[in-house]
Amino acid sequence: MDKIVLLKMAYSILEKVTPTRLDCGKLCDKACCQGEDEDTGMILYPGEEKLLASQSDWLIINDLEGLGPLKKLAVCKKPCPRSMRPLACRVFPLTPYLTEDDILLVKIDPRARGMCPLARTMDKKELDPNFIRAVRKAINLVAKNHEIRAYIYFLSRMLDEYEKQPYFV
Numbered sequence: 001m002d003k004i005v006l007l008k009m010a011y012s013i014l015e016k017v018t019p020t021r022l023d024c025g026k027l028c029d030k031a032c033c034q035g036e037d038e039d040t041g042m043i044l045y046p047g048e049e050k051l052l053a054s055q056s057d058w059l060i061i062n063d064l065e066g067l068g069p070l071k072k073l074a075v076c077k078k079p080c081p082r083s084m085r086p087l088a089c090r091v092f093p094l095t096p097y098l099t100e101d102d103i104l105l106v107k108i109d110p111r112a113r114g115m116c117p118l119a120r121t122m123d124k125k126e127l128d129p130n131f132i133r134a135v136r137k138a139i140n141l142v143a144k145n146h147e148i149r150a151y152i153y154f155l156s157r158m159l160d161e162y163e164k165q166p167y168f169v
């Protein structure tokens with residue numbers, strides 16, 4: 001199915017859910033929205049740059065070089081209109097993950113561990129089950145598109161490398 005159609009369906013599935021029942025932004029002063037510089041942002045799923053092309057008043061989309069199917073980085077200039085936040089923000093602190101045997105999982109994003117209080121234990125029990133279910137549903141849907149699946153596969157290998165790095169608390 002067309003990736004834009006699938007992305008819109010995923011946006012809709014994740015429109016109302018949040019990682020916890022209460023506003024988790026109060027735990028951390030919205031740490032996941034506090035980019036430090038122009039290189040800090042969300043990697044967009046293939047096709048999202050088209051969906052978000054009209055959002056230039058609050059979002060800059062930069063090209064990424066040398067990262068295979070990970071081609072676009074979005075950087076917020078100011079808080080987003082919630083209905084337009086990218087997929088990576090909607091699923092955070094979870095991430096899709098494809099094993100080398102092509103099994104699709106949803107897991108805590110290891111990149112979230114240093115910033116998100118909900119990710120410190122790397123245990124999904126910290127998250128609202130409704131949120132986890134919605135993320136699974138959205139990810140299973142978008143992964144039906146071969147370009148997005150290739151993106152998730154590449155991202156997963158990057159996450160494998162990331163997890164090999166030492167983590168200090």
Ligand code: SF4
Nearest residue numbers: 024025028030032116
């Ligand atoms: S960093 Fe984690 S706890 Fe804080 S707002 Fe983002 S998802 Fe919620």
Ligand code: SF4
Nearest residue numbers: 033076079080085089
């Ligand atoms: S798009 Fe919205 S949710 Fe995502 S980092 Fe920017 S302000 Fe935060």
